[in-house]
Amino acid sequence: MVPESAQAEQGYRRTLAALVIALLALAGRAHAQIVALGANNFSGGNIAAAAAIPAQLQLMLRAKGYGVMVLNAGIYGDTTAAMRARLDRDIPAGTAIVVLDTSGGLYNDTLKGISRAQGLANLAAIKARLAARNIKVITFSAAFIPPQYHQPDGVHLTPEGHRLAASNLMTPVTQALGAAPVVAQTLPQACLADARRWCPAAPEGEGRRQCLREHRGRVSRDCLRDLAVDP
DSSP: OOOHHHHHHHHHHHHHHHHHHHHHHHHOGGGOEEEEEESHHHHTSSSOGGGSHHHHHHHHHHHTTOOOEEEEEEOTTOOHHHHHHTHHHHSOTTEEEEEEESSHHHHHHHHTTOOHHHHHHHHHHHHHHHHHTTOEEEEEOGGGSOGGGBOTTSSSBOHHHHHHHHHHHHHHHHHHHOSOOGGGGSOOGGGHHHHHHHOTTSOTTHHHHHHHHHTTTTSOHHHHHHHTOOO
16 A cells, blocks of 8 residues: 555646646746757767757757757667667657657667668658657758868767757748747846946847857856857
8 A cells, every 4th residue: 555645646646747837837938848859960979969960059049039848768779679668758849849869779770781762761650659749850961061160070069069959950940939028038047247348238148149249258157158159
């Protein structure tokens, strides 16, 4: 028999989970949950996950005022079949957008003897399942990133390649999200001291952001990171 305290705790957790899902639905797409589903490059591919496409995309979106969470569902070495098998497990309720890596899984398929026809069928099944769940799908392929942004193996992206990929994804993702709420244009916490020091006369909001960008050589790295600006 489960103790009453344990039952109460389980009930609390179920209620909290339901509340989180409800709040996500009420918040609208500007505060939506995004999942990056893929393989090598989404997982990091020989670089830190904190520098990979999903993390870069979240930083860029937040710098534009979107209060979104970009969950990283990239697994190194995953095939399209493996991505398909874990789809419902790794795309939680409340997800508004999935950024789908269409190149990493196919590359791993070739290493494991899975035909391209089967790989494409798996990707089509993933898209169909997400559509049935009313989730917007935005595709990504590392094949469209110029060669100079790839590591020597020609497959995995450099840190600069990850930033470029995230930047390329900004237009389709923001179009799917809609306009960012004006209230979210406040400066990141890491930029407050820099703003007081270098931009005291700049207007609040985007004016101060632009001023900090113009003073990027003097601004702290933490601030530049949160503004998604290269040093």
